[in-house]
Structure formats: structure tokens, C-alpha cells
Amino acid sequence: MRQGARLQPLNRSVGYALKQATTALHNAMATSLRPLGLTVPQYSCLELVSQKPEQSNAQLARGMFVTPQSMNDVLRGLQSRELVERPDEPAVGRARPTKLTAAGQAQLARARDALAPIEQRMLAKLGVADQEQLLVYLRSITDSLEHCAEDADSAV
Amino acid sequence: MRQGARLQPLNRSVGYALKQATTALHNAMATSLRPLGLTVPQYSCLELVSQKPEQSNAQLARGMFVTPQSMNDVLRGLQSRELVERPDEPAVGRARPTKLTAAGQAQLARARDALAPIEQRMLAKLGVADQEQLLVYLRSITDSLEHCAEDADSAV
DNA sequence: CGAATGTCAGATAAACTGATATGT
């Protein structure tokens, strides 16, 4: 039983701390977005479409780390409320490039205003250099785990 | 429109990086735990009960950052598979202190073995000091956001 | 009583897999 040797208490575990931070952030965002009638994935999608307009559903899905089906769910919700628009007829291939409507831009601006205090608060105790370092750490983790996933896939 | 002034691309956003890292970790863990018939919350619960046995459902829920209802769901699943046990009759008050069964300990050991490569891989590029610093950052974020939530509550 | 706890029931959020169709 060698587990005993490397066992660390939960409060020392990066995975545990990561989950707590994400849960806290998600709850705070969801609470602030609810009055606007937006969920967290819907807001993320608006942000993504704003920053990278005219992308296909598949491209957006990759950008948000979800399946095309999940992204399509989110897009349909936003489209039915006329916050984003896609041509009825595909432009090229089957792709229907998405962009924000005027209402979508206004809603995104409201969402950013609602979320600004949260981001500010979240990072309150961290200096600019700390934030940069934190980003480096998080990207390192994500990269390493993605390679891990690729290995798992190819192993099957 | 002052949003333009502080608008940062998604790839500079801590929230975005946090979500990606958590998603990647969750996927990797879920994939490794599936052959054991465990979900991520189930594993987390086993770990928590192992490290803090004889706690009430409410205490465990606070430790895992979820509602007592959610925790009870997880516990019932584990109990029906006889991985944890609770006295049928409350010990004191209504609390039924939970502990691992022998089977639960064995299953937890298997889960740890299955997850060890993931944690190792996740932190591969980080030194011990980096891990410590990352924990500091994550705790800072969590703390700041929890205070934020309290303010939101009291504001209502 | 008031506060904490346990738990049933139903709702919601957010993702997934599978299947199918279409365009290059």
C-alpha cells in the first residue's frame, strides 16, 4: 500500500482548490447573470462570438471546449431570442457563420457591466504579475491534461 | 461605453483559463474513473469521508461546497453499493456519521491508483514551489469570491 | 420556539452519445 506515502490532505490538492475556485466563480457569475436572463455558457458564447465573429458552430464549439451539439444548443437559445444571428442558408459548405445582433451587443455590454465587479473582486488580492503567473500555471495544467487525453484516445 | 477600455481577449481571461483547466481535469478524471463505476463527485466524497470520517451529511456538504441535498444523493449512491456506511439510527441529533466500509477503502485505493497518473501529468511542468504558489492563487480567488457571495446575500 | 439537520420530490443546467443528413 504505497498510497500512504504520497497521500496529501484535500486542502493541499490542486484539483480540489481548482474545483472550489471554479464553483465559486460559476455561482457568482450565475447569480449576477440571472437578472439578465443569461446562463454562464450563454454569456461565454456571446463573448466568444463578439471576439471571433463569423465562425461556424464547429469552430465555436472548439473554442469553448464543448461538443458541437452542446454549442448548437446554446446558439439556438441565443438565436431564438435574437441575440445572435446566422444566415438561414449556409454561406459555404454547411457552415452558418454567427454574429451578434444589435440586441446581442447591448446584452453583452450589460453582462460585462454585471460581471465586472466579480472579476475585480476575484483578482483583488493579486497584482498584475500574479495574474500573469496564474494564467501561465492554468495554461500549463490545461496543456498537460490535453496531451493526457490524446494519449488516452490513441491508447483505445 | 467604457467597456472597450478594459476589454481583454478571452485568452487573457483568468475565468476562461480556469474553466478550461477544470473541464480538462474533470474529463480526464471521469474517463479514468468510469471503469471503476465511479463519478467524480463520488470519488471526491470517498476521499473526503476517508480523510474526515464520522462527519454528518451537512458537514460533508460544506466540505465539498454543495448543498446537503446534493451530498445526500452522492452518499445514497455510495451507500447502496456498500462503499460507505451510516448507522440507521442517528447517533446524536439527526446526524448519521459516515465512514468507509472495507470495500469503500479498497475502491478508494483503486481510484487513487487510477488518478495518480493524471495528477502527475497535470503538474508535470510545475515545480513544488510553483504548485504551492498556484494553491495560494486559487485560495485567494476562492476566498475573495466567497466574500462576494456573502455580500450578494446580505444585499438581498 | 429557533436553529441545525436529514431527506423526499421535482426542476434546472449543462453537458454528453448516437444517428442522420448534407456539402466539398
Added chain:
DNA sequence: CACATATCAGTTTATCTGACATTC
């Protein structure tokens, strides 16, 4: 054909809120 894309349908995971009972 192989491949990427879109999307329908159903399912799964993980959480929540509300209501109610119980015990100190």
C-alpha cells in the same frame, strides 16, 4: 469515398430549490 459540418433526439451528470419532518 473520406471528411467536416449541422442538427435532431434522447440520455446522463451534477447540481439546485422547495417542502417537510425531526431533534437539540
